[in-house]
Amino acid sequence: MNYISIKVNGVLFERAISSDMRLIDFLREEIKLKGTKEGCSEGECGACTVILDGKCVNSCLIYAAALDGSEVLTIEGLKKEEIHPIQRAFIEAGAVQCGYCIPGMIMSAKALLDYNIDATEEEIRKGISGNLCRCTGYEKIVSGVMLAQKYIKEGNFNG
């Protein structure tokens, strides 16, 4: 057993967990945040991407017991009074088909735009290069991220 204190979407969780529990298991099974999806379990698809201490990571490749004192942001943590500009942009750009890759894709986009709001198209493609999508062919996802840049710069959102 390991005892951890971890902040998820701004809420502090103090739990005793089994040592081999991965972060994705902690999120989905322990605190019932089902938005983060499991794809490959090997860090190859990016469906499980969350933001850990400000950086995008594969939650399937991290033991929760190693994260005492850390902060995690999941897809559920993006929305405040209204949906996040990235979520709005993805919808408007038609970037969502089956939707399974989208939570991870959005978290990678958020991490990228938090780091560099002026990312070029090439940098956007590189920033989401760890997220696989079998549906869209990526073009509308890239358009969605570029639209999100515009919305974030306009600044008229809460949260």
Add this chain to the structure above:
Amino acid sequence: MEKIKIIIEKGGGDMSIKDIYNPKSLKEAESIGNYLYKNYKTFAYIGGGTDVMIKINNNSMPVDYLINLRGIPELKKVKSIKEHIFIGSMNTFSDLQNIKDIEKFGAVCDCIDTMGSPQIRNIATIGGNLINAAPSADSIPALMVHHASLKISSLNRQRTVKCTDYYKYYEDNKLKKEEILTDIILTKFNGVSGFYKLGKRNSLAIARISCAVYFEVQSLKIQRFKIALGACGKLPYRVYEVENILNGKNIDSLYSDEVLEALQNSVMDKLKNRSTMPFKKEAVVGVYKHACERALNRLGEKS
């Protein structure tokens, strides 16, 4: 001597990992490892975990205990002492991008940029990549051509091994159970370097074959030429035959028939009857040329 209290709690149920320790100092980590080792417990040190976790999950690395090194400040430090840079082994690939003077090590910059994915680069550590010793490990060829050394520590001793020798004499040099790779030592030279890997895609690509080169140019003559290949055998290796041909030769000999033939012979010798040999024997030429072009571009930037 400081006493370090070690508590081992047995977990309930059928867990693959009984406990994960999160030491806050190198001494604490070494003490825990020493205790587990002496008490015949199966354990492993873990950095980012991107390799270890997969091995544990597919039962190819049966361990009961893990010692997490990520929270140890000493293993994240970066120090410049004269012409040397000491890079703590727990620096992630993303951390490496922000190290002052890292741009002097072009091959290392190239491999940082292409390793894994953004998510993997934020977790995977340079130390983990080296100690996992995969044939296709991106950092090993790049560090080999830069004369990198590995500083290894345990409770009872410290040792420093040249990166090239660590993998050349791997069975003798590889990390003992209770040892920790603490630092990677780079030395600033005046030359240029480049790294290139061939993968099945642009990102999240395990190298099918990779190449790193380093050289200096004086009066149009190549000096101190170094070349290392990855994913061409059990472990990455230096190709001394090519180095011996090129040192002292004119810069326009980089792609001579003699050099390319020696390169291909090296691959054939390493891979022998493996099914990938015919492909890699041809591919190594292109990969080598790309690595050289990256180094030559840096030469152009310098002058």
